Amino acid sequence: MIISIASGKGGTGKTTIAASLALSVPGARILDCDVEEPNCHIFIKPEIKEKTSIYIPVPEIDKNKCDYCGKCKQVCMYNAIAVLNKTTLVFTELCHGCGACSYFCPQKAIKEVNKEIGFIEIGKKDNLSFIHGKLNIGQAMSPPLIKAVKKYINSAKVNIIDAPPGTSCPVVESVKGSDFCILVTEPTPFGLNDLILAVEVLRKLDIPFGVVINRSDLGDKKTDVYCENENIPILMRIPFRQEIARAYSKGQPIVEAFPEYKKDFQDLFNTIKNGKFS
Amino acid sequence: MKICITSQGDNLNSEVDPRFGRCQYFIVADVETLEFEAVKNPNIDTMGGAGIQSSQLVAEKQAKVVLTGNVGPNAFQTLQAAGIEVITGVSGNVKEAVEKYKKGEFKPTQGPSVSSKFGLPK
Numbered sequence: 001m002i003i004s005i006a007s008g009k010g011g012t013g014k015t016t017i018a019a020s021l022a023l024s025v026p027g028a029r030i031l032d033c034d035v036e037e038p039n040c041h042i043f044i045k046p047e048i049k050e051k052t053s054i055y056i057p058v059p060e061i062d063k064n065k066c067d068y069c070g071k072c073k074q075v076c077m078y079n080a081i082a083v084l085n086k087t088t089l090v091f092t093e094l095c096h097g098c099g100a101c102s103y104f105c106p107q108k109a110i111k112e113v114n115k116e117i118g119f120i121e122i123g124k125k126d127n128l129s130f131i132h133g134k135l136n137i138g139q140a141m142s143p144p145l146i147k148a149v150k151k152y153i154n155s156a157k158v159n160i161i162d163a164p165p166g167t168s169c170p171v172v173e174s175v176k177g178s179d180f181c182i183l184v185t186e187p188t189p190f191g192l193n194d195l196i197l198a199v200e201v202l203r204k205l206d207i208p209f210g211v212v213i214n215r216s217d218l219g220d221k222k223t224d225v226y227c228e229n230e231n232i233p234i235l236m237r238i239p240f241r242q243e244i245a246r247a248y249s250k251g252q253p254i255v256e257a258f259p260e261y262k263k264d265f266q267d268l269f270n271t272i273k274n275g276k277f278s
Numbered sequence: 279m280k281i282c283i284t285s286q287g288d289n290l291n292s293e294v295d296p297r298f299g300r301c302q303y304f305i306v307a308d309v310e311t312l313e314f315e316a317v318k319n320p321n322i323d324t325m326g327g328a329g330i331q332s333s334q335l336v337a338e339k340q341a342k343v344v345l346t347g348n349v350g351p352n353a354f355q356t357l358q359a360a361g362i363e364v365i366t367g368v369s370g371n372v373k374e375a376v377e378k379y380k381k382g383e384f385k386p387t388q389g390p391s392v393s394s395k396f397g398l399p400k
Contacts, residue, residue: 073334078325078326078327079324079326079327079328079330079331080327080330082330082333082334082356082359083334084334084337084356084359084360085337085360085361087359087360089330089355089356089359091327091330091352094326094327094330094352140326
Protein backbone atom coordinates (compact mmCIF):
# COMPACT_ATOMS: atom_id res chain seq x y z
CA MET A 1 0.00 0.00 0.00
CA ILE A 2 1.22 3.49 -0.84
CA ILE A 3 0.06 6.49 1.18
CA SER A 4 1.42 9.86 0.15
CA ILE A 5 1.36 13.04 2.20
CA ALA A 6 0.97 16.29 0.24
CA SER A 7 -0.37 19.73 1.05
CA GLY A 8 -0.31 22.42 -1.54
CA LYS A 9 0.86 25.05 0.92
CA GLY A 10 4.27 24.52 2.47
CA GLY A 11 4.77 24.36 6.22
CA THR A 12 1.39 22.87 7.05
CA GLY A 13 2.85 19.74 8.63
CA LYS A 14 3.44 17.14 5.92
CA THR A 15 6.57 15.76 7.54
CA THR A 16 5.00 15.91 11.00
CA ILE A 17 2.20 13.66 9.76
CA ALA A 18 4.41 11.44 7.57
CA ALA A 19 6.96 10.74 10.30
CA SER A 20 4.40 10.01 13.01
CA LEU A 21 2.29 7.87 10.69
CA ALA A 22 5.33 5.84 9.62
CA LEU A 23 6.33 5.33 13.25
CA SER A 24 2.82 4.11 14.10
CA VAL A 25 2.60 1.39 11.43
CA PRO A 26 4.81 -1.61 12.21
CA GLY A 27 7.26 -2.53 9.44
CA ALA A 28 6.43 0.52 7.29
CA ARG A 29 8.81 2.34 4.99
CA ILE A 30 9.09 6.07 4.68
CA LEU A 31 10.20 7.63 1.40
CA ASP A 32 11.08 11.33 1.55
CA CYS A 33 10.40 12.62 -1.96
CA ASP A 34 10.87 16.27 -1.04
CA VAL A 35 14.32 15.97 -2.58
CA GLU A 36 14.95 19.69 -2.72
CA GLU A 37 14.67 19.94 1.02
CA PRO A 38 14.32 16.51 2.61
CA ASN A 39 13.74 16.64 6.36
CA CYS A 40 12.21 13.30 7.40
CA HIS A 41 15.66 12.15 8.54
CA ILE A 42 15.68 14.85 11.21
CA PHE A 43 12.67 13.21 12.87
CA ILE A 44 13.30 9.55 12.06
CA LYS A 45 17.07 9.65 12.73
CA PRO A 46 17.79 6.54 10.66
CA GLU A 47 21.11 4.78 10.42
CA ILE A 48 22.13 5.32 6.76
CA LYS A 49 23.53 2.13 5.26
CA GLU A 50 23.76 2.88 1.56
CA LYS A 51 24.27 5.91 -0.64
CA THR A 52 23.84 5.93 -4.45
CA SER A 53 24.38 8.72 -6.96
CA ILE A 54 21.57 9.39 -9.44
CA TYR A 55 22.27 10.58 -12.96
CA ILE A 56 20.37 11.89 -15.95
CA PRO A 57 21.64 11.48 -19.50
CA VAL A 58 22.65 14.77 -21.12
CA PRO A 59 23.86 15.27 -24.70
CA GLU A 60 27.50 15.53 -25.65
CA ILE A 61 28.17 16.74 -29.18
CA ASP A 62 30.86 15.18 -31.34
CA LYS A 63 32.23 18.31 -33.03
CA ASN A 64 33.73 16.27 -35.87
CA LYS A 65 30.39 14.77 -36.83
CA CYS A 66 28.07 17.75 -36.19
CA ASP A 67 27.12 19.63 -39.36
CA TYR A 68 25.05 22.27 -37.50
CA CYS A 69 21.80 21.19 -39.17
CA GLY A 70 19.83 22.28 -36.10
CA LYS A 71 17.61 19.20 -35.79
CA CYS A 72 18.58 18.73 -32.13
CA LYS A 73 17.59 22.23 -31.11
CA GLN A 74 14.35 21.85 -33.06
CA VAL A 75 13.30 18.73 -31.16
CA CYS A 76 14.47 19.95 -27.74
CA MET A 77 11.35 20.99 -25.82
CA TYR A 78 13.42 22.61 -23.11
CA ASN A 79 15.58 25.03 -25.14
CA ALA A 80 18.67 23.28 -23.85
CA ILE A 81 20.54 23.36 -27.18
CA ALA A 82 21.58 26.33 -29.30
CA VAL A 83 22.90 25.89 -32.83
CA LEU A 84 24.67 28.88 -34.30
CA ASN A 85 26.74 29.30 -37.40
CA LYS A 86 29.55 26.88 -36.54
CA THR A 87 28.84 26.14 -32.89
CA THR A 88 26.45 23.89 -31.01
CA LEU A 89 25.97 24.78 -27.35
CA VAL A 90 24.43 22.50 -24.74
CA PHE A 91 22.91 23.94 -21.55
CA THR A 92 22.76 20.86 -19.35
CA GLU A 93 20.95 22.66 -16.53
CA LEU A 94 17.93 22.98 -18.82
CA CYS A 95 18.13 19.38 -20.08
CA HIS A 96 15.45 16.94 -18.88
CA GLY A 97 17.36 13.93 -20.21
CA CYS A 98 14.59 12.93 -22.63
CA GLY A 99 17.04 11.74 -25.30
CA ALA A 100 15.19 13.30 -28.27
CA CYS A 101 18.29 15.13 -29.53
CA SER A 102 20.44 12.03 -29.85
CA TYR A 103 17.55 10.01 -31.26
CA PHE A 104 16.87 12.49 -34.05
CA CYS A 105 20.43 13.60 -34.88
CA PRO A 106 20.90 12.68 -38.59
CA GLN A 107 24.70 12.65 -38.20
CA LYS A 108 24.67 10.49 -35.07
CA ALA A 109 26.82 13.21 -33.56
CA ILE A 110 25.16 13.17 -30.12
CA LYS A 111 26.19 10.81 -27.38
CA GLU A 112 24.43 10.74 -24.02
CA VAL A 113 26.64 11.11 -20.98
CA ASN A 114 25.66 10.82 -17.34
CA LYS A 115 25.31 13.92 -15.24
CA GLU A 116 24.85 13.53 -11.49
CA ILE A 117 21.76 15.34 -10.22
CA GLY A 118 21.80 14.10 -6.64
CA PHE A 119 21.86 10.95 -4.56
CA ILE A 120 19.63 8.69 -2.54
CA GLU A 121 20.32 7.32 0.92
CA ILE A 122 18.84 4.18 2.36
CA GLY A 123 18.72 3.36 6.02
CA LYS A 124 16.76 1.93 8.90
CA LYS A 125 15.39 2.97 12.24
CA ASP A 126 14.41 -0.17 14.15
CA ASN A 127 11.76 -1.78 11.94
CA LEU A 128 11.17 1.29 9.84
CA SER A 129 12.87 1.42 6.43
CA PHE A 130 14.02 4.85 5.38
CA ILE A 131 14.79 6.21 1.88
CA HIS A 132 15.32 9.77 0.79
CA GLY A 133 16.76 11.72 -2.12
CA LYS A 134 18.93 14.80 -2.00
CA LEU A 135 19.09 16.99 -5.08
CA ASN A 136 22.45 18.63 -5.78
CA ILE A 137 22.60 22.37 -5.21
CA GLY A 138 21.92 24.28 -8.41
CA GLN A 139 19.90 21.45 -9.97
CA ALA A 140 16.44 22.41 -11.14
CA MET A 141 15.15 19.01 -12.23
CA SER A 142 13.91 16.89 -9.35
CA PRO A 143 11.47 14.37 -10.95
CA PRO A 144 14.20 11.91 -12.09
CA LEU A 145 15.53 11.79 -8.53
CA ILE A 146 12.02 11.37 -7.10
CA LYS A 147 11.54 8.44 -9.51
CA ALA A 148 14.77 6.90 -8.17
CA VAL A 149 13.50 7.21 -4.57
CA LYS A 150 10.20 5.62 -5.54
CA LYS A 151 11.96 2.58 -6.99
CA TYR A 152 12.33 1.53 -3.34
CA ILE A 153 8.59 1.21 -2.86
CA ASN A 154 7.88 -2.30 -1.59
CA SER A 155 4.37 -3.28 -2.57
CA ALA A 156 4.22 -5.90 0.20
CA LYS A 157 4.69 -3.16 2.82
CA VAL A 158 3.05 0.07 3.85
CA ASN A 159 4.90 2.87 2.04
CA ILE A 160 4.58 6.41 3.36
CA ILE A 161 5.64 9.07 0.85
CA ASP A 162 6.45 12.57 2.07
CA ALA A 163 5.80 14.78 -0.97
CA PRO A 164 7.19 18.26 -1.63
CA PRO A 165 4.91 21.31 -1.23
CA GLY A 166 3.14 22.89 -4.18
CA THR A 167 1.21 21.34 -7.04
CA SER A 168 3.79 21.18 -9.85
CA CYS A 169 5.78 18.35 -11.50
CA PRO A 170 7.67 17.19 -8.36
CA VAL A 171 4.39 16.78 -6.47
CA VAL A 172 2.73 14.94 -9.35
CA GLU A 173 5.77 12.64 -9.63
CA SER A 174 5.68 11.97 -5.86
CA VAL A 175 1.98 11.21 -5.43
CA LYS A 176 1.49 9.37 -8.75
CA GLY A 177 0.56 5.74 -8.14
CA SER A 178 -0.51 6.27 -4.52
CA ASP A 179 -3.44 4.29 -3.18
CA PHE A 180 -4.36 7.22 -0.99
CA CYS A 181 -3.13 10.76 -0.41
CA ILE A 182 -3.38 12.69 2.83
CA LEU A 183 -3.59 16.43 2.26
CA VAL A 184 -2.31 18.30 5.28
CA THR A 185 -3.69 21.80 5.60
CA GLU A 186 -4.16 24.60 8.09
CA PRO A 187 -7.37 26.60 8.50
CA THR A 188 -6.00 29.84 7.05
CA PRO A 189 -6.82 31.59 3.74
CA PHE A 190 -3.43 30.48 2.31
CA GLY A 191 -3.90 26.93 3.53
CA LEU A 192 -7.34 26.70 1.96
CA ASN A 193 -6.32 28.34 -1.32
CA ASP A 194 -3.50 25.84 -1.83
CA LEU A 195 -5.59 22.94 -0.56
CA ILE A 196 -8.11 23.62 -3.32
CA LEU A 197 -5.29 23.52 -5.91
CA ALA A 198 -3.98 20.24 -4.49
CA VAL A 199 -7.48 18.74 -4.56
CA GLU A 200 -7.73 19.60 -8.27
CA VAL A 201 -4.43 17.81 -8.92
CA LEU A 202 -5.48 14.66 -7.05
CA ARG A 203 -8.84 14.54 -8.79
CA LYS A 204 -7.05 14.76 -12.16
CA LEU A 205 -4.74 11.93 -11.08
CA ASP A 206 -7.71 9.94 -9.78
CA ILE A 207 -6.14 9.35 -6.36
CA PRO A 208 -8.47 8.98 -3.35
CA PHE A 209 -7.68 11.52 -0.66
CA GLY A 210 -8.68 13.00 2.67
CA VAL A 211 -7.65 16.00 4.73
CA VAL A 212 -5.77 16.42 7.99
CA ILE A 213 -6.23 19.85 9.55
CA ASN A 214 -3.18 20.90 11.52
CA ARG A 215 -3.33 23.75 14.06
CA SER A 216 -7.06 23.14 13.72
CA ASP A 217 -8.16 25.57 16.41
CA LEU A 218 -6.53 28.58 14.73
CA GLY A 219 -7.88 30.47 11.72
CA ASP A 220 -11.44 30.10 10.56
CA LYS A 221 -14.02 27.47 9.62
CA LYS A 222 -13.81 27.93 5.86
CA THR A 223 -11.73 24.78 5.39
CA ASP A 224 -14.39 22.71 7.17
CA VAL A 225 -17.11 24.24 5.04
CA TYR A 226 -15.12 23.61 1.86
CA CYS A 227 -14.48 19.96 2.75
CA GLU A 228 -18.12 19.42 3.62
CA ASN A 229 -19.33 20.97 0.36
CA GLU A 230 -16.82 18.95 -1.65
CA ASN A 231 -17.51 15.73 0.23
CA ILE A 232 -13.87 15.41 1.34
CA PRO A 233 -13.34 13.41 4.54
CA ILE A 234 -11.53 15.18 7.37
CA LEU A 235 -9.40 12.38 8.78
CA MET A 236 -7.77 14.05 11.75
CA ARG A 237 -7.40 17.36 13.53
CA ILE A 238 -4.33 18.39 15.44
CA PRO A 239 -4.88 21.44 17.62
CA PHE A 240 -2.24 24.12 17.97
CA ARG A 241 -0.05 23.33 20.96
CA GLN A 242 3.14 25.12 21.75
CA GLU A 243 4.54 21.84 23.12
CA ILE A 244 4.13 20.18 19.70
CA ALA A 245 5.94 23.09 18.04
CA ARG A 246 8.68 22.89 20.64
CA ALA A 247 9.11 19.13 20.10
CA TYR A 248 9.17 19.69 16.34
CA SER A 249 11.95 22.26 16.71
CA LYS A 250 14.00 19.61 18.50
CA GLY A 251 13.35 17.00 15.81
CA GLN A 252 10.90 14.99 17.91
CA PRO A 253 7.93 13.44 16.07
CA ILE A 254 4.55 13.95 17.72
CA VAL A 255 4.13 10.27 18.58
CA GLU A 256 7.44 10.22 20.43
CA ALA A 257 6.96 13.48 22.31
CA PHE A 258 3.30 12.74 23.03
CA PRO A 259 2.73 8.95 22.99
CA GLU A 260 -1.01 9.50 23.48
CA TYR A 261 -1.10 10.47 19.78
CA LYS A 262 0.03 7.02 18.68
CA LYS A 263 -3.49 5.69 18.79
CA ASP A 264 -4.74 8.62 16.69
CA PHE A 265 -2.18 7.84 14.01
CA GLN A 266 -3.00 4.12 14.12
CA ASP A 267 -6.66 5.02 13.74
CA LEU A 268 -5.76 7.30 10.84
CA PHE A 269 -3.97 4.41 9.15
CA ASN A 270 -6.80 1.96 9.78
CA THR A 271 -9.36 4.43 8.46
CA ILE A 272 -7.39 4.76 5.22
CA LYS A 273 -6.71 1.01 4.96
CA ASN A 274 -10.36 0.11 5.45
CA GLY A 275 -11.55 2.96 3.27
CA LYS A 276 -14.28 3.79 5.78
CA PHE A 277 -14.63 7.53 6.21
CA SER A 278 -17.32 8.83 8.50
CA MET B 279 25.44 46.65 -40.60
CA LYS B 280 22.45 45.34 -38.71
CA ILE B 281 21.86 46.13 -35.06
CA CYS B 282 19.21 44.63 -32.77
CA ILE B 283 17.50 46.60 -30.01
CA THR B 284 15.14 44.99 -27.50
CA SER B 285 12.00 47.09 -27.56
CA GLN B 286 8.70 47.44 -25.73
CA GLY B 287 6.93 48.36 -28.97
CA ASP B 288 7.14 47.79 -32.72
CA ASN B 289 8.74 51.04 -33.91
CA LEU B 290 11.76 53.31 -33.44
CA ASN B 291 9.92 55.57 -30.98
CA SER B 292 9.23 52.68 -28.59
CA GLU B 293 11.09 52.39 -25.30
CA VAL B 294 14.02 50.01 -25.06
CA ASP B 295 12.92 46.83 -23.23
CA PRO B 296 15.16 46.24 -20.19
CA ARG B 297 14.82 42.45 -20.66
CA PHE B 298 16.60 40.54 -23.39
CA GLY B 299 15.21 37.00 -23.60
CA ARG B 300 11.65 38.01 -22.80
CA CYS B 301 11.49 41.47 -24.39
CA GLN B 302 8.33 42.41 -26.31
CA TYR B 303 9.95 43.08 -29.69
CA PHE B 304 13.31 42.85 -31.39
CA ILE B 305 13.90 45.85 -33.61
CA VAL B 306 16.47 44.80 -36.20
CA ALA B 307 17.70 47.99 -37.87
CA ASP B 308 20.30 49.03 -40.38
CA VAL B 309 22.64 51.38 -38.51
CA GLU B 310 23.07 53.74 -41.47
CA THR B 311 19.64 53.92 -43.09
CA LEU B 312 17.55 53.14 -39.95
CA GLU B 313 15.49 50.84 -42.12
CA PHE B 314 14.10 48.31 -39.66
CA GLU B 315 12.09 45.18 -39.05
CA ALA B 316 10.10 44.68 -35.81
CA VAL B 317 10.02 41.03 -34.76
CA LYS B 318 7.49 40.09 -32.09
CA ASN B 319 9.36 37.95 -29.57
CA PRO B 320 8.00 34.38 -29.70
CA ASN B 321 9.88 33.43 -26.51
CA ILE B 322 8.08 35.62 -23.97
CA ASP B 323 6.11 32.78 -22.42
CA THR B 324 8.61 29.98 -22.79
CA MET B 325 9.21 27.97 -19.61
CA GLY B 326 12.99 28.18 -19.70
CA GLY B 327 15.78 29.02 -22.08
CA ALA B 328 14.19 32.25 -23.38
CA GLY B 329 17.59 33.94 -23.53
CA ILE B 330 19.07 31.08 -25.56
CA GLN B 331 16.18 31.07 -28.03
CA SER B 332 16.20 34.85 -28.38
CA SER B 333 19.96 34.85 -28.98
CA GLN B 334 19.52 32.42 -31.85
CA LEU B 335 16.75 34.58 -33.28
CA VAL B 336 19.05 37.61 -33.20
CA ALA B 337 21.79 35.55 -34.88
CA GLU B 338 19.39 34.39 -37.60
CA LYS B 339 18.48 38.03 -38.28
CA GLN B 340 22.22 38.60 -38.79
CA ALA B 341 22.53 41.43 -36.30
CA LYS B 342 26.09 42.10 -35.20
CA VAL B 343 25.25 44.10 -32.07
CA VAL B 344 22.55 43.86 -29.40
CA LEU B 345 21.43 46.90 -27.42
CA THR B 346 19.37 46.00 -24.36
CA GLY B 347 18.86 46.60 -20.64
CA ASN B 348 20.17 43.32 -19.29
CA VAL B 349 21.30 39.88 -20.41
CA GLY B 350 21.48 36.71 -18.37
CA PRO B 351 24.31 34.16 -18.41
CA ASN B 352 22.86 31.74 -21.00
CA ALA B 353 21.94 34.52 -23.41
CA PHE B 354 25.37 36.09 -23.01
CA GLN B 355 27.13 32.82 -23.72
CA THR B 356 24.98 32.16 -26.80
CA LEU B 357 25.39 35.69 -28.18
CA GLN B 358 29.14 35.46 -27.66
CA ALA B 359 29.30 32.13 -29.47
CA ALA B 360 27.43 33.77 -32.35
CA GLY B 361 29.99 36.58 -32.39
CA ILE B 362 27.41 39.22 -31.49
CA GLU B 363 28.52 42.21 -29.45
CA VAL B 364 26.35 42.85 -26.38
CA ILE B 365 25.68 46.27 -24.90
CA THR B 366 23.63 46.43 -21.69
CA GLY B 367 22.32 49.28 -19.55
CA VAL B 368 20.61 50.88 -22.55
CA SER B 369 17.41 52.86 -21.92
CA GLY B 370 15.35 55.59 -23.59
CA ASN B 371 13.73 55.07 -26.97
CA VAL B 372 15.05 52.83 -29.71
CA LYS B 373 16.02 55.63 -32.10
CA GLU B 374 18.03 57.47 -29.42
CA ALA B 375 19.74 54.23 -28.50
CA VAL B 376 20.87 53.70 -32.09
CA GLU B 377 22.08 57.31 -32.32
CA LYS B 378 24.09 56.92 -29.13
CA TYR B 379 25.56 53.70 -30.47
CA LYS B 380 26.61 55.43 -33.68
CA LYS B 381 28.31 58.19 -31.68
CA GLY B 382 30.29 55.51 -29.87
CA GLU B 383 28.77 56.28 -26.47
CA PHE B 384 28.40 52.61 -25.50
CA LYS B 385 30.95 50.05 -24.43
CA PRO B 386 30.46 46.32 -25.03
CA THR B 387 29.51 44.31 -21.95
CA GLN B 388 32.07 41.79 -20.76
CA GLY B 389 29.67 39.48 -18.97
CA PRO B 390 26.03 38.84 -18.06
CA SER B 391 24.44 41.76 -16.18
CA VAL B 392 21.78 39.74 -14.37
CA SER B 393 21.28 36.13 -13.26
CA SER B 394 19.03 33.51 -14.86
CA LYS B 395 15.23 34.06 -14.81
CA PHE B 396 15.61 37.86 -14.47
CA GLY B 397 13.03 38.51 -17.17
CA LEU B 398 10.30 36.35 -15.69
CA PRO B 399 7.27 38.21 -14.29
CA LYS B 400 7.74 38.86 -10.59
